[in-house]
Amino acid sequence: MKFNRRDFLKVSLGTTGFILLNSPKKAYAQESPNKSSKAVLVDTTKCVGCWWCYAACKHTHYLPETTKPDPENPPELNSDVWSTLATRKEGEQWLYAKRQCMHCEYPACVTACPVGALQKTAEGPVIYDANKCFGCRYCMVACPFGVPDFEWNDPTPWICKCDFCADRLAEGLEPACVDACTTGALKFGNRDELLAEARERIAAAPDKYVDHIYGEKEAGGTSWLYISGVAIEEMGFPSLDSKPVTVNAQRAMGAVPPVLLGAAATMAGIYWLCKRRDKMSRIKTTKKEAAK
Amino acid sequence: MQKKRSFPIGTSILTILVILGLAVMIHRFINGLGAISNLSDGRPWGLWISFDLYCGVALAAGGFTLAGAVYILRLEKYRPVVRPAILTAFLGYTLVILALLVDLGQPWYIWHIIINWNVHSPLFEVGMCVMTYTAVLALEFSPAVFEGLSRSNLPAVKHINWRVPWGVIRAIQIPLVIAGVVLSTLHQSSLGSMLLMMPATMHALWYSPILPVLFLLSAIAVGPAMVVFESALSTRVFSHKLDIDILGGLAKIIPYILGLYFLLKFFELMAVGEIGLIFTAYPQNLLWWGEIIIGVILPIILLSFPDVRQSHKGVFWASVLVILGLMFNRFNVSMLALGMRPGYIYFPHWMEFAVSIGLVADALLVVWLAYRFLPIIQHEEVVEAKAS
Numbered sequence: 001m002k003f004n005r006r007d008f009l010k011v012s013l014g015t016t017g018f019i020l021l022n023s024p025k026k027a028y029a030q031e032s033p034n035k036s037s038k039a040v041l042v043d044t045t046k047c048v049g050c051w052w053c054y055a056a057c058k059h060t061h062y063l064p065e066t067t068k069p070d071p072e073n074p075p076e077l078n079s080d081v082w083s084t085l086a087t088r089k090e091g092e093q094w095l096y097a098k099r100q101c102m103h104c105e106y107p108a109c110v111t112a113c114p115v116g117a118l119q120k121t122a123e124g125p126v127i128y129d130a131n132k133c134f135g136c137r138y139c140m141v142a143c144p145f146g147v148p149d150f151e152w153n154d155p156t157p158w159i160c161k162c163d164f165c166a167d168r169l170a171e172g173l174e175p176a177c178v179d180a181c182t183t184g185a186l187k188f189g190n191r192d193e194l195l196a197e198a199r200e201r202i203a204a205a206p207d208k209y210v211d212h213i214y215g216e217k218e219a220g221g222t223s224w225l226y227i228s229g230v231a232i233e234e235m236g237f238p239s240l241d242s243k244p245v246t247v248n249a250q251r252a253m254g255a256v257p258p259v260l261l262g263a264a265a266t267m268a269g270i271y272w273l274c275k276r277r278d279k280m281s282r283i284k285t286t287k288k289e290a291a292k
Numbered sequence: 293m294q295k296k297r298s299f300p301i302g303t304s305i306l307t308i309l310v311i312l313g314l315a316v317m318i319h320r321f322i323n324g325l326g327a328i329s330n331l332s333d334g335r336p337w338g339l340w341i342s343f344d345l346y347c348g349v350a351l352a353a354g355g356f357t358l359a360g361a362v363y364i365l366r367l368e369k370y371r372p373v374v375r376p377a378i379l380t381a382f383l384g385y386t387l388v389i390l391a392l393l394v395d396l397g398q399p400w401y402i403w404h405i406i407i408n409w410n411v412h413s414p415l416f417e418v419g420m421c422v423m424t425y426t427a428v429l430a431l432e433f434s435p436a437v438f439e440g441l442s443r444s445n446l447p448a449v450k451h452i453n454w455r456v457p458w459g460v461i462r463a464i465q466i467p468l469v470i471a472g473v474v475l476s477t478l479h480q481s482s483l484g485s486m487l488l489m490m491p492a493t494m495h496a497l498w499y500s501p502i503l504p505v506l507f508l509l510s511a512i513a514v515g516p517a518m519v520v521f522e523s524a525l526s527t528r529v530f531s532h533k534l535d536i537d538i539l540g541g542l543a544k545i546i547p548y549i550l551g552l553y554f555l556l557k558f559f560e561l562m563a564v565g566e567i568g569l570i571f572t573a574y575p576q577n578l579l580w581w582g583e584i585i586i587g588v589i590l591p592i593i594l595l596s597f598p599d600v601r602q603s604h605k606g607v608f609w610a611s612v613l614v615i616l617g618l619m620f621n622r623f624n625v626s627m628l629a630l631g632m633r634p635g636y637i638y639f640p641h642w643m644e645f646a647v648s649i650g651l652v653a654d655a656l657l658v659v660w661l662a663y664r665f666l667p668i669i670q671h672e673e674v675v676e677a678k679a680s
Contacts, residue, residue, distance in 0.1 A: 078333055108489055114416035115408035132408045135397015138415050140336040142489040146633035149333045150397065152326030157397040219492075236634075238492060245491050248501045249414055252485035255504075256417060256478060263477045267364055267470040274366040 037105075037124035037223060038169060039191035040178055041198055044228040044235075045208060046185035047096040049085060056180035057083035057100075060165060071096070079151045079160040083177055086235045095228075097235040098177070098186065101126060101147045101162035102215060103223035106244030109139035109148060117159075124191070124223040125164030133159055144219050144238055144245050164223070191223060198227050220244030303660060306653040313650015316643045317394055325397065328643035334636025337626065339644045344391030344651065346622035348384055349422070349483060350511045351615065354522070355381020355429055356476035357515030363469040370538060375436055375668050376526065377519045382429035383655040385422060390654070394647050414485035421479030428472045434461050440666040480511040487625055495629035497569050497580045500560050503625075506553060510587075510618055513549040516542040517591075517614035524608040530663050540601040546614060547592040554588045579624050587617010 051068050054075075058065045063080050071087040071094045083100040107126045109118045117132035118139055135157055140148045151157035165175035173179070178186040187194065195216060202209045214226035214233075218240045226232050233239045320328045331338050358377035361367045393399040405419045438458035441449050461468075484507030491499055500506070520539050527534055561567040570577050591614045600606035627638075662668060 076333070111410075111412045112415065112489055114410055114413045114419050115404045116410040116413075117408075132404055133397075134399065134401035134404050136415060137336040137397065138413075138486070140333065141630075141632060144490075144492040146334065150336060151324070152331065152333075153324045155322060155324050157324060240492055243491075245489060248491065249485055249488040250412060251501070252482075252488055252504050253412055253414060253417070256482075259481075260474060260478060263474045264470060267360070267473050271364045271466060271470070274364065278366055
């Protein structure tokens with residue numbers, strides 16, 4: 001049985017060493033938000049519900065195109081709808097708030113994805129690589145905004161979501177929806193500049209706006225920012241605190257290497273102790289028998 | 293003798309269930325997940341994740357707890373139940389993987405997880421551990437197969453010396469068991485870490501930073517309970533006898549672990565000042581009380597009576613409670629208390645049930661075959677252990 005213990009030590013040290021060497025240094029904190037990353041400011045008070053953003057998104061991403069939706073029954077985000085409008089009737093007037101991926105600064109989907117198919121780029125977009133995905137849908141469950149969608153009726157399904165027109169951004173263009181916006185409700189720019197502008201707009205017309213920039217702090221901040229006349233949460237957006245949703249999970253994952261080492265060492269130690277205990281008691285009994 | 297005759301009827305029912313499950317799977321691979329499930333963008337995870345993954349992995353904890361007890365703590369008394377425990381654990385994990393092959397959108401790309409590592413993802417860790425641990429369990433169980441083959445009279449296998457591979461496995465048995473315990477510790481808790489990502493959508497009665505610890509503890513408690521449950525059933529079907537001393541001993545440890553689990557759960561709620569929710573958060577508090585009473589309080593009370601621990605019926609029903617309570621808990625955290633997208637309701641489609649039931653039937657058939665043809669209860673290791 002001598003072989004066992006030595007063999008075990010070799011194997012356990014080898015594997016833990018391998019795992020430790022392969023795990024990156026930053027087990028807990030992810031890269032801090034890039035202050036100059038791109039963002040879009042949505043001013044819902046300027047939106048008139050023309051649905052051009054919706055049409056432009058469908059056109060740009062080759063999604064099946066439809067007629068102009070009815071505000072009574074707006075389309076929900078799904079694998080064919082990456083951008084839509086949330087609607088709400090206030091008296092005689094319809095209110096609209098554009099919905100799409102929020103492109104979080106600390107994206108839950110990016111942390112959740114076991115194969116790293118979702119990535120946050122330095123420019124701002126959270127992009128999806130179908131070449132890595134195998135369809136576990138953890139991103140959909142983890143997303144606090146309920147954004148990623150799945151091709152439920154396809155035998156080879158992928159995840160679908162707004163990609164912030166990352167290809168257009170790379171060419172120096174604006175996202176297709178911003179380009180298509182007819183009223184200036186969507187504005188594309190650097191995140192810090194847009195935050196400053198949002199504050200200015202609220203300060204200039206405090207009666208018109210709720211004093212809150214949705215997305216500035218929500219879930220650690222998002223690349224899409226909203227200012228509105230009614231609380232945006234009343235339009236179906238989740239009410240979130242400023243802590244990234246990934247914090248606790250990341251802390252738990254940071255404990256994995258020490259737990260791995262600790263558990264292996266403890267088990268080996270206990271095995272050794274128990275074995276010794278049995279051996280000693282056997283020696284004792286044989287000695288007693290010999291004495292008799 | 294009557295028992296033996298009645299069982300083939302059982303096996304034919306199981307076979308029908310397996311075939312039904314297979315038919316549904318074929319339908320799914322042709323027409324997509326939407327065709328066989330009520331899953332939606334607002335409810336992307338359903339019965340398969342809650343039952344097959346979350347319950348399945350926890351209920352397979354008998355493998356690592358018993359292997360640890362016998363090979364590491366050297367509690368020789370429990371050696372007769374190690375092989376059944378490892379077999380059911382191996383089948384449990386195989387089931388989890390088979391269920392995932394249905395649940396995953398594109399299961400043929402599952403190997404992507406081996407080359408594309410996201411070490412930040414709890415699911416990555418679960419995936420890696422489940423894969424590795426299933427292999428470890430297969431190796432841990434392989435002595436039974438080698439022993440069975442070495443006794444076989446079939447012409448093709450008779451001439452091979454099965455004692456050679458058997459000896460190799462026995463030589464690395466301890467490292468294997470330790471690897472099994474470590475891998476189980478990691479992924480049983482990581483199933484809890486997975487849920488830590490949903491602070492916004494999971495109900496505060498269940499969401500807690502110590503979820504990984506609670507998951508591990510409840511898995512350790514349900515391990516022996518599963519072994520007692522399976523032993524009781526297999527004793528009935530295969531009419532062999534298991535000492536009440538073994539089952540009672542297993543049952544004795546359960547209240548301690550459940551007690552620790554309960555204290556942690558309770559004091560964590562007190563520490564964050566949310567203990568009031570157990571009275572005010574109607575209707576979710578009913579789910580909470582349900583899992584606590586069935587799976588924790590009742591078993592602790594029952595198993596603290598020596599009379600209960602000394603009766604086959606007593607330990608069996610107490611174990612059933614522990615198992616039901618654990619399943620209740622896993623359904624709560626992964627389905628009932630998890631909001632996901634607002635406005636979506638979910639009840640599993642009958643074909644989702646058909647897949648899960650078909651897989652369980654699969655495992656039962658394999659268990660039945662294994663007990664029939666392989667040395668599971670009485671084998672050389674047990675005989676050796678008794679002799680020494």
